[in-house]
Amino acid sequence: MSEVNVVGVSACPAGLAHTPMAAKALELAGKKLGYNVKIEQQGMMGPVHAITQEEADQADFVLIASDQKITDMERFKGKKVIRVNINTCIQAPEAVLKKCVSAVMN
């Protein structure tokens, strides 16, 4: 299997704590597992660490750590989008990534 590229978006109601916590947890877990993970934070201040169209095009799948409205989903047209509960992403980021990868790549 070649390199795994993951992009994603995290969002929570207040956008203060869960949003960056989930994004950082997933990116850190990605580093450990050897995946390229970039998570955009759609929090209180609007999009932080935004995913560009190019990055979106290269991604193998899109991970949404939220059950909320995510803006600019047009970027991910044609991509597999996986929604996961944001708390699960904070608590077990590695397991989330592994499971997503095995669900999408096989």
Add this chain to the structure above:
Amino acid sequence: MNVKKTLKEWEGYIMSGISYMIPTIIGGAIIVGIPQLIGMACGVDDLGKFAKATGFFHMLYQVNQVGWIGISLVNLVIGGFTAYAIGDKPALGAGFIGGQLATNNQQGFIGAVIAGFIAGYVARWCRKIHVSDKWKSAIELLVTPLLTTGAVAVINGLILNAPLAAINTGLLAWIKGMITSKTNGLIVALVLGGMIGVDLGGPVNKAAWAAGNFFFLEGVYQPCLYTNIAICAIPLGYSLMTFVWPKKRFSGNLYELGRSNLISGAFGITEGAIPYFLKAPQLIFVNVIGGALGAGAGELMGVNSHIPPLGGLPGILTADNIPAYVCGILVCAVFIAVVAPLVANFTEDNGKKITEDDIQLDITTE
């Protein structure tokens, strides 16, 4: 149709609406509060007396009125962005209209959310209308706005107008009655304070917060004060915990976090306490009981406010009965600081491990 999944989606839509409303209401409340506090410091309790005057107090009045605009927009923002979450851009306008309708006709928060759902789902349905390309722009430009706003006008403005207004005013009168009676007021405080502790910033927490704000908009401030006490006291409790217990009882990370929770608590961000809760899920009971105790203590001591209350420690400034507010915070914070380390081990990784099998994926193609 999967009922559980639908409810989960609805919850996400309402939370999206609330996430846009939070900055509106906080901005409004601060701009209402600051001139009022300056006025009070100068011995003027009611800036309204200076509505037609000139000079310094009239300037305070003018700024204060801008803040009230923010607060009066809350239903509009909720209606609009709940609709937006469901039906994207074409739903936004009708959602705004429905939200303002809810304000004008005393339908309250509930009316605004229902209008948002109607606007959102009608807009979503409009996208399914298939016509030849030359008519497409007509659908987008005229038919969708007509149908979304028309549905809100007929359903919320006509059919549901009287029942929604009756529910809203009835609910308000009921809670007002409960708050003024001693025992029932305590129940309201215990329930709201406890809810804040359930998920620390998740849907239950935000539901309690929204309930507080629902009454806030009607000028009934006690429920909001009850939630504010619990919101700032829970993170403060975890902070206090790292000061009173020996350092060796905490992992380096959680010890440091205790310091940053001082700030989270001071500004009313319950989310600061989440890492402790993730470490030891049984802390939910400590958080719920702590939040309920704090809010209950505040209620028993008669916490109140006659201007829109600020959250966190700045709330001390806007409270009429400062000892009640502070005491409520202390009761909750001390309870958590003392009890949490007794029921949870903060030293090393001992949290419940989530395995791949526990994780639910919801896969679609965009």
